[in-house]
Amino acid sequence: MSIPTPIIWKNGQLTILNQHKLPNEIDYAALETIEDVYESIVTLKVRGAPAIGITAAYGLAIASRKYKEQNIASFHLRLHEDYLYLAGSRPTAVNLFWALDRMMGKIENVESVNEAIYLLEAEAISIHQEDEASCKRIGRNALEALANVKKIMTICNAGTIATAKYGTALAPFHLGAEQGREFEVYACETRPVFQGSRLTVWELQQSGVDVTLITDSMAAHTIHAKGIEAIIVGADRIAANGDTANKIGTLNLAILAKQFGIAFYVAAPSTTFDLTIESGAEIPIEERKEEEITTFAGRRIAPEGTKVFNPAFDMSPSELITAIITEKGIIYKQDFNNISSLIGKAGEEVKS
Numbered sequence: 001m002s003i004p005t006p007i008i009w010k011n012g013q014l015t016i017l018n019q020h021k022l023p024n025e026i027d028y029a030a031l032e033t034i035e036d037v038y039e040s041i042v043t044l045k046v047r048g049a050p051a052i053g054i055t056a057a058y059g060l061a062i063a064s065r066k067y068k069e070q071n072i073a074s075f076h077l078r079l080h081e082d083y084l085y086l087a088g089s090r091p092t093a094v095n096l097f098w099a100l101d102r103m104m105g106k107i108e109n110v111e112s113v114n115e116a117i118y119l120l121e122a123e124a125i126s127i128h129q130e131d132e133a134s135c136k137r138i139g140r141n142a143l144e145a146l147a148n149v150k151k152i153m154t155i156c157n158a159g160t161i162a163t164a165k166y167g168t169a170l171a172p173f174h175l176g177a178e179q180g181r182e183f184e185v186y187a188c189e190t191r192p193v194f195q196g197s198r199l200t201v202w203e204l205q206q207s208g209v210d211v212t213l214i215t216d217s218m219a220a221h222t223i224h225a226k227g228i229e230a231i232i233v234g235a236d237r238i239a240a241n242g243d244t245a246n247k248i249g250t251l252n253l254a255i256l257a258k259q260f261g262i263a264f265y266v267a268a269p270s271t272t273f274d275l276t277i278e279s280g281a282e283i284p285i286e287e288r289k290e291e292e293i294t295t296f297a298g299r300r301i302a303p304e305g306t307k308v309f310n311p312a313f314d315m316s317p318s319e320l321i322t323a324i325i326t327e328k329g330i331i332y333k334q335d336f337n338n339i340s341s342l343i344g345k346a347g348e349e350v351k352s
């Protein structure tokens with residue numbers, strides 16, 4: 001797999017693969033301040049639930065260095081303001097809040113500023129490394145679930161560049177390519193930000209995976225005409241009952257999977273579960289700016305003053321989901337009433 005590393009932390013400096021430039025350019029952006037981190041998340045230069053959490057964690061580590069000369073009380077106060085700032089970047093991916101809470105929890109009783117700064121950097125690195133191991137385990141578990149599947153559909157990009165490495169929904173395709181497993185992947189372009197055409201097609205081509213691009217509106221016909229055997233998607237937030245928020249258009253595929261009698265898998269790490277909410281009704285759905293829909297490549301494609309509704313995610317109810325594939329194992333529908341005990345503590349060290 002020769003996909004550029006999406007997030008790099010080296011000698012205390014953070015650089016990210018600028019996903020705006022893909023697939024035409026491999027360009028890295030240096031994020032030197034917490035404002036740089038915030039802007040990169042809001043504008044989707046870095047995107048994907050796990051990648052957002054990792055980047056925000058490094059953002060707090062970077063921010064903490066501003067307060068090196070402060071007393072500990074002022075340090076904690078100012079860092080909490082930075083925590084709230086980063087938490088306001090995007091509302092749906094729970095990995096953002098999980099990572100920020102884990103970082104703040106690590107230093108809550110620390111009395112030395114220098115020790116707190118050191119611990120924050122170390123914790124962000126741990127979050128980053130754990131996600132890579134977690135995604136590799138998701139890929140292995142997904143290959144087990146997809147043992148008899150060749151033709152499969154996906155939406156958006158839940159791939160290497162949305163995580164530390166390997167991805168979640170795309171992990172089986174990357175790992176499978178290393179093991180000679182052949183898949184025929186049908187990628188929905190995923191309007192309006194085109195994560196499918198710009199990112200998933202590009203990623204899978206780097207791994208030599210057979211991938212075909214379709215428009216989102218072609219999904220139903222493609223499932224019928226091409227004999228799609230399963231659908232696999234990522235997730236941004238999974239409630240305690242298995243209801244799952246993911247990229248807008250995912251619910252369409254979940255309904256189509258039921259209509260065509262094929263499996264619908266969600267692939268996600270334990271850090272994407274929000275066990276504090278009982279159902280998907282409580283998941284905040286991000287609405288993004290109208291220009292994402294009314295313009296294309298900088299040109300207006302809808303009349304001035306057009307009314308727009310631009311939700312970036314939708315929620316697939318658990319009854320439409322065949323199984324949720326995590327690093328800790330595959331949770332099948334019959335076990336969705338037991339998710340809390342099966343998932344346990346999110347993000348525990350995963351032995352790769």
Ligand SMILES: CSC[C@H]1O[C@H](OP(=O)(O)O)[C@H](O)[C@@H]1O
Pocket residue numbers: 047048049050155156157158159162163167168169195233234235236246247248312
């Ligand atoms: C493993 S990425 C999870 C998830 O994040 C993406 O959303 P966005 O591109 O807006 O950050 C998409 O919903 C992926 O499935």
